[in-house]
Amino acid sequence: MALQSGRLTVYVAFNCAILALFSFTSTAWARGSPNVMSLLQPYDFLYYSGVRAYFSGEWGKAAELLEKSIATRESLFRVRRQCHDDCMAAGTEALKKLGKLGANINYIRYSITGNMIICLNNAPEWSECLRFCIGRSVTHVGQLPVSADIEYEFGTRNPYNFLQVTYYKVKKLQRAASAAHTYFVANPSHLEMRNNIEKYRRMDASHRYWLVLYDAALQLEANSEWKQAAEKWKACVNETLQQTEECRVQCEVASQRLPEDRGVDSVDGVFEKAAALSLSLLSCRQSCVTQVATRPGRISAQEDFLPTQLEHLHIAQFKAGDISGALQTLRSLLLFYPSDKDSLDNLQLYHETLGGDTESQSAQPEIVRYISHSLQEKKLLYFGMENLDFTFTDPVSTDAKLTHLLSYPFLFVLSAGGPVPQVGVTITMDDEMLNGTNRVVLDGVMTEKECDRILQLASVAGSLGDGYRGRRSPHTPHETFEGLTVLRAVKLAQEGLVNQSDAKLLHELGDRVRTVLHSYFRSPSGLFITFTHLVCRTAVTDDQKGRLDLSHPVHVDNCLLEPETKQCWKEPPAFTHRDLSAILYLNDDFDGGELFFTNRDAKTVTARVKPSCGRLVGFSSGPVNPHGVTAVTRGRRCALALWFTKENVVKTDEETEGGATSSRNARSQVTKEKKRERGRVTGGKDEL
Structure with a gap:
């Protein structure tokens, strides 16, 4: 059944290639792969076994199984990424052999996932390549999707909570300290761990390198070490892009649950169900922005994480005298904030200083691709929201300037300077x-x-x-x-x-x-x-002397x-x-x-x-x-x-x-909760 809408109808050749399809059934798995001695077991089974041993007081066995569950999960992610790259490379080679498409080829509708075109007639080859490649390193059970509970356990680093106790019991105090801090970073309100935070601060066994770079760059800025700060910010931007892409690949390769059947009254055909699965994949890819920008222990992401880095990088490069680099970063930043007055003024300043040289300096190619992919995905997701009853929450706040390219009427943006209707005001x-x-x-x-x-x-x-x-x-x-x-x-x-x-x-x-x-x-x-x-x-009265509050x-x-x-x-x-x-x-x-x-x-x-x-x-x-x-x-x-x-x-x-x-009409008041951390500023109902 075709989608009944003329607003977003795109056609591609029926026999087109999916970046990584066709003849790679023999090519992809002939290449190198992760060197594992045995098939990876399901990490959720290892985790549950470790927890069972923990509550049985078998400390050595519990530590071994918990360690193995963490290592297996990391290995599984690496295998998925390697297989994705191998199959993609094999498909690209096959695409080159295909040549130009003839004029008499049937056309079908398609969905875009970044720069990847999913063609239904070639999807089996892509699927077979991934299945075969991953199957060489992971058991069949290990390839199945894990439960939401397991995802939550690992997302909150709870395995390290168990590990720090087991290490302590077996007298491995250094490992216990490292595991305790790793858990505490993601759970700062845990009182039992709080007392040792200073001692364990630099011993995080599961640190996020791009956040380390971010904090280091801020410190260099504070010390006015601009050249070193620029280097750190550039590394932070690159690492953030890399981690975002890593997350997006996991969305593509990880096992996905099929969309639920709406029952006997459903009129969904194969294309509608394929669209729902594709939209779920796109939604997962979009969520990577939030995942990468969320610090351990937080439940909300840092707003405009990547644009903020570019702002800092631009300033550091300018202060360090790297005008060419600063100009390129500024053009990259303008892709996010195209009407930002300060950025446009800076661009004009560069133009007056450097003349025609400014025109030859374009934005970073990685940033251009990042924005292009994100916008393509968002357009399809918003189309799905309007026409296919798909639910999607945009991880990018409405303040982020990417939204100017989407032009959807329900986005809330204030624009000061309108008329005042009341007489006398x-x-x-x-x-x-x-x-x-x-x-x-x-x-x-x-x-x-x-x-x-x-x-x-x-x-x-x-x-x-x-x-x-x-x-x-x-x-x-x-x-x-x-x-x-x-x-x-x-x-x-x-x-x-x-x-x-x-x-x-x-x-x-x-x-x-x-x-x-x-x-x-x-x-x-x-x-x-x-x-x-x-x-x-x-x-x-009589209580105001010397007030500083x-x-x-x-x-x-x-x-x-x-x-x-x-x-x-x-x-x-x-x-x-x-x-x-x-x-x-x-x-x-x-x-x-x-x-x-x-x-x-x-x-x-x-x-x-x-x-x-x-x-x-x-x-x-x-x-x-x-x-x-x-x-x-x-x-x-x-x-x-x-x-x-x-x-x-x-x-x-x-x-x-x-x-x-x-x-x-108004939203019900949010129930007040106890402050979760020191250093956060909160107010009461009046807040003014």
Whole structure:
């Protein structure tokens, strides 16, 4: 059955070759292969056997089996890669012999996996080559896919947890230390291992070399050793590309589960099922970006991992005087960020300095291929999402500039500078004045009378510690904190405890702010209120002398900021669903309490905003906008904090019971969890 869509119909010759097909049934396995003395056993069986021996107290046997399971898994990956390369090479040789295709050849539809064309009539040869090649080194059972539980065990390095105990029991203390640290790196919250971290820091038995290069390059940068830093960054880029390709090859060669049959009512034919399998393969290949960019112990990847390396490499090469290399790296970086102002300005500077020489310097071929393959895969995956009910989560954030080439309408990108629809509202500060991205300060959003009404509502109905489980001083002992939600205000109004018109105004202010920011930031999708919180901070009398703390520490609204590494991790307890943040100020009769923005180091202040009645600050909730609040040293500072999401999801109890309209659907609040690590900056519900 053919796909019923004219939007992505591509034809290829029916008798074309699949890069690695045709005559390699004799060629590929005639070449060299991994030198193994016996067939590899299933590593999941070895692991389970080792765990069984562990719980039986057979320490020597357990250590042997656990070691063997780890080594077998690594060998299996190497065999798969070698067989992939051998079959690919044999198929390429066969392709050269094929020559040009004739004009009278039948055509069929095809799917692209990177630069590989899968032709159904030649798939058996490709499959046979891999099956024969891998079968020379791995048992039939060892080739079967392992369970998700086993993948999780090895992904979290749990075999090393068992190994460190068995090594200790058999008095192999050096190996025990190495295994313990290897496990700890991936499980930093494990208290039993934490105490020995300094002792074992450099003994990771399963380190990721590209991350070692990354950290070393950062250190060289900090010491202004630019030439050495450039060398490290270049090695880091190459190693990252190599590891990404290694991961992608494993997706192609590893055993895959066939797509599930939808039952007797299914109309899927052979092409639909083949497309589903192909899309699963592409999805696996795309996930490699996340896997390579995820540090051990994290559950989220470092954003824009490869582009970040290229940014650092460009700076280091320029500082080291390697202008030619810096220009090539800059052109590579522009493939990710084609409209980045700083990069375009730098390119113009090179053009003015070097003249025509800049035109001859192109981007790195490896980066060009990387982006080309990724875009081809994404286009097919998005096509599958729209037409084949395929589920795919893009591992690259919507901030990454690769998405500009895809042009799909559901991607959420803010673009500051739109019109302000409310009469009397003026733009006081924009991105340029605030030294950042997607930031704005607007005045005149509320009148003095409206500010007074909401201030009175806060005085009457505000609850100490609201949003912080009743803790009246959640951020600093020098200030008390009060809060009020829209839902609680409406309930109090229904009970006659507060003025109903004031509660209604509090509710309407959320829609007013949403309308203004939706227009100014030219949001391509709707904006939906996810939480609204009226908050007041009051300086504790006679307790302000010598204060050095903040009213609210520096943080990011939708990820966990780690100032030491300048990374921001999109994982709980952060409110990862937030896309846009806003603060609507109510007064200015206090000292301190200024909002300030910083770089990712949480120290370098880039802009400050002084509160006043009716002043609105809006900014994107992501890692480009770390922010905090200076100490309130006198008086009471009140503001309305709001957060928005681009997704129209299930209403919260607050929005439903508060009488919100359909335009205010919002995501349920994420349950707060205990901080997982030191060094991460988190905030409470107000976060402003």
